[in-house]
Amino acid sequence: MDRVKLGFDKLTFYKFIWLVGLAIFFFASYDFANWFTSTRRDVGSIFLEWERSIPLCSWSIVPYWSIDLMCGLAILLVWSYRTLQILCFRLLSAQIICIIFFLIFSLKFFFDRPKLDGLPGLLFDILTRFDKPFNQVLSLHIILLVILWDFYANYLRGGWRCIVHILCLLIGLSVLTTWHHHFCDISTGLWVGCFCIWLWPDDGLSPLKNCQLPKQYVWSSLYFLLFLLLFSIAIYFSSWALWLLWFSGAFLLVSVNYLLFGAVGFQKQANGHFNLAVTILYLPYFIIMWINSRLWTFKNNPVDLICDNVYLGRIPSNNTLHTNHFTSIVDLCAELPITQFNGNYHSIPVLDMTPLTIEQCQQTAKIIEKYHQQGKLLVCCALGYSRSATAIIAWLLLTKRVSNLDEAITKVKVCRPNIVITTKQQLILTECFF
Structure with a gap:
């Protein structure tokens, strides 16, 4: 539904409703969380020793405040109802997630900010009347910044885009230099901001609305155990071990994909790439899977000819593509990106260690x-x-290049000896073609 179908006046009305509704919810929920945290006596702080050396920069209160203007302006600038929905759902999700964390994991800022004079002092005074030194993890400021940065980067071009990049960098730094957040709040806020973008992607294919229910309980449980292990280590040792929260978050998402969302949860794009937010969310897992792909295939050919111009291989590197001059690629990997490729490319993402369906x-x-x-x-x-x-075996069976499944498996195995076709996958292939 774009502006032409919806009508400009109606779109403006929806913008106004969303803007007012989000503002009321933001101030009401944030004020409640501040009040609730201020009544508790068990509120602590999480910070690293090097943060004591961060200077208090009074001028940074200006970019700190500018996030409010950017938020309201973004809602007014959207060009279609779907874009408005996606942006506002991301902002609403950010607020809900933050309030939940504020109420369950209440923290406060550790250092005392001195009294400041002039315009910066006035802006700091206005800020502290509303934004108390509580509610640290997660940094709502950083979460909103990630969402808005993504929006403006897609909306603006040329010099304006460069200006927005600089302003967003200053806003990101300002949460430290205004002595309003600790570093842990920033890193966790960055992850949750990317999570909100993943939850409501630009193409509208939210994993919540496109649930595949793969029900891969074993792999889901394995990754969930890895999440629990890394999460426990991070909380127990604290300090620099808190970086393991990033790893644990990635494994939690992978676990949910195997249980609920399927390959859709990785949001691999039609060109074989991942957007920046998804890359940040899954980066530890992506790195591990890439290393795994190279270790298991280290002694084997990157690609092997099966027959009739059809090659079987791992996710190709630039060198593999340059050497072999492929005109087309069919990619069945959900968890790794394809390198830049200018030929015919088709992606049918399938979760690792799971069989292809009949379809x-x-x-x-x-x-x-x-x-x-x-x-x-x-x-x-x-x-x-x-x-x-499996895909090539299915092709051999479809085109009658072989007479039965065993012959197809043998034909592929002669060319690439390490292939693994599980009993379950063989049953699916049999049901599909016989």
């Missing part, structure tokens, strides 16, 4: 048949051992 087997087989006629085709996944091997 995916049929779909990939037809796509392989279409693309291999146009030149060299690479069918890949993280290792090139299971998901992509």
Whole structure:
């Protein structure tokens, strides 16, 4: 639903409703959280010793305050109802998540800010009347900054975009130099800001609305245990160990993907890349999976020819693409990005260690048949051992290049000996083509 369909006046009305509604909810909920935290006697602080050396910069109160103007202006600048919905759902989610954390994990700022004079002093006084030194984790300021930075980066071009980047950097620094937040609040706020963008992506394919229910209980439980382990270590040792919260958060999302969202939860784009917010959320997991893909395939060829211009392999590097001159790629990996590729590219993301469904087997087989006629085709996944091997076996069966499943598996295994086709996957292939 764009502006043409909705009508300019109606869109303006919705902007006004969202702006007023979010403002009322923000001030009411934040004021309640401040009041509630101020009544508690067990509120502590989390900070690192090096933070004592951070100077108090009175001028930084100006960029600190500017986040409010950026927030209101963003709502007024949106160009369609869907964009308005996505932006406001992100802002609303940020507020709800923060209030929950403020009430459950109440913290306060440790240092006492001295009295300041002049305009900065006035701005600090106005701020402290509303924004008490409580409610540290998470930094709502940073969460809003991440959401708004993403919005303006997509909305503006040229010099204005550069100005916004500089302003956003200053806002990010100001939460420290105004002595209003500790470093832990910033890092956790950054993660939650990216989480809100992941929750309400630009393409509208929110994992909440596109739940696949893969119900992979074993893998979901494994990643959940990793989340609990790293989370416990981070909280127990504190200090620099708090960085493990980033790892634990990534593993928690992966666990939820295996249980509820499926490959949609990774939000791999049509070009094989991930947007910045998703990359930040999953970065520890992405790095681990990339290293794993290289360790398991270290002694093997990156790609192997199966037949008729169809190659089977792992997620290719730039060198692999440059050496082999592929014209097309069919990618079945959900958890790793593809390098820059200018040929035909088709992504059918499948979770690691899970079988392809009947529909995916049929779909990939037809796509392989279409693309291999146009030149060299690479069918890949993280290792090139299971998901992509299954896709090629499905293609061999669909096009009658083999007479049965065992022959298809043997044909692929001769070319790439390390492939793994599970019993469950064999049953799915049998049901699909026989």
